[in-house]
Amino acid sequence: MPLGFYLILSAILFTIGMVGVLTKRNAIMVFMCIELMMNGANLTLVAFSAFLDNPVGQIFVFFVIAVAAAESAVGLAIIIAIFRNKLTVNINEINILKW
Amino acid sequence: MSLEQIFELVVGAAAVASAITMVLSRNMVMSVLSMILNFICLAILYLTLNAQFIAVLQILVYAGGIMVLFLFVIMLLNIRDTQHSAGKSKFNALLAIAIGVGFLTEMIILIVSSASRKASSLPESAARLGTVESIGKALYTSYLLPFEAVSFLLLAAIIGALILAKKKLD
Numbered sequence: 464m465p466l467g468f469y470l471i472l473s474a475i476l477f478t479i480g481m482v483g484v485l486t487k488r489n490a491i492m493v494f495m496c497i498e499l500m501m502n503g504a505n506l507t508l509v510a511f512s513a514f515l516d517n518p519v520g521q522i523f524v525f526f527v528i529a530v531a532a533a534e535s536a537v538g539l540a541i542i543i544a545i546f547r548n549k550l551t552v553n554i555n556e557i558n559i560l561k562w
Numbered sequence: 563m564s565l566e567q568i569f570e571l572v573v574g575a576a577a578v579a580s581a582i583t584m585v586l587s588r589n590m591v592m593s594v595l596s597m598i599l600n601f602i603c604l605a606i607l608y609l610t611l612n613a614q615f616i617a618v619l620q621i622l623v624y625a626g627g628i629m630v631l632f633l634f635v636i637m638l639l640n641i642r643d644t645q646h647s648a649g650k651s652k653f654n655a656l657l658a659i660a661i662g663v664g665f666l667t668e669m670i671i672l673i674v675s676s677a678s679r680k681a682s683s684l685p686e687s688a689a690r691l692g693t694v695e696s697i698g699k700a701l702y703t704s705y706l707l708p709f710e711a712v713s714f715l716l717l718a719a720i721i722g723a724l725i726l727a728k729k730k731l732d
Contacts, residue, residue, distance in 0.1 A: 471669075477669075483584075485661065512613070513612055513692070521691070525697070528619055546641075
């Protein structure tokens with residue numbers, strides 16, 4: 464497959480994730496859509512790494528996956544803590560830090 | 563069109579379909595499951611790009627680790643559906659879809675007009691690029707410092723998650 468196939472596929476995945484982030488009101492769903500956007504970016508990195516014959520892209524994806532694991536662990540812990548205090552995960556009702 | 567290309571097209575279509583199911587589904591367990599399907603499709607695409615190590619990592623960490631964490635939290639919290647369609651949120655959804663379609667067309671125009679012209683197939687030497695050996699060699703020589711920094715980040719994330727999710731600090 465040409466490089467364009469992978470790039471367009473990752474653009475589509477990124478856009479689906481972006482629309483999900485903008486429309487969803489549930490914090491866990493927003494979080495999952497962010498993971499989807501990250502996967503779209505990862506696909507671009509791996510595709511360029513393979514077509515340019517350079518391993519740096521795949522090493523960067525390795526680091527992205529490690530950071531995503533750390534991010535989802537801390538983020539889900541924050542969601543659990545918020546749910547314990549406010550009994551909701553609706554991001555319209557979680558607005559203590561809004562001015 | 564060769565058999566391999568048809569296979570890649572089918573896997574790509576499955577990835578897009580599972581992503582759409584994930585966003586549209588009202589049942590959150592359903593969306594986690596379609597997300598796992600999406601990750602598996604992406605891992606297959608990584609394999610077609612000769613990135614074996616990243617493909618295994620995708621299955622192990624994303625589908626096996628992160629999504630199980632999501633499933634745990636969803637089943638633990640027992641959240642009822644809060645997605646009510648008031649007038650304002652419908653307008654927001656339309657606006658978001660318009661932004662998304664504009665963004666997507668912009669990116670596709672850019673990709674079609676530039677990158678896909680040059681590279682039409684994988685270079686021959688790329689076959690050994692994504693093995694554990696070559697990734698590991700680069701990781702433990704030129705990228706040793708970021709690698710150690712990531713291990714420290716994961717340690718901090720474990721401790722932070724424990725502290726945050728604890729019931730009462732004492």
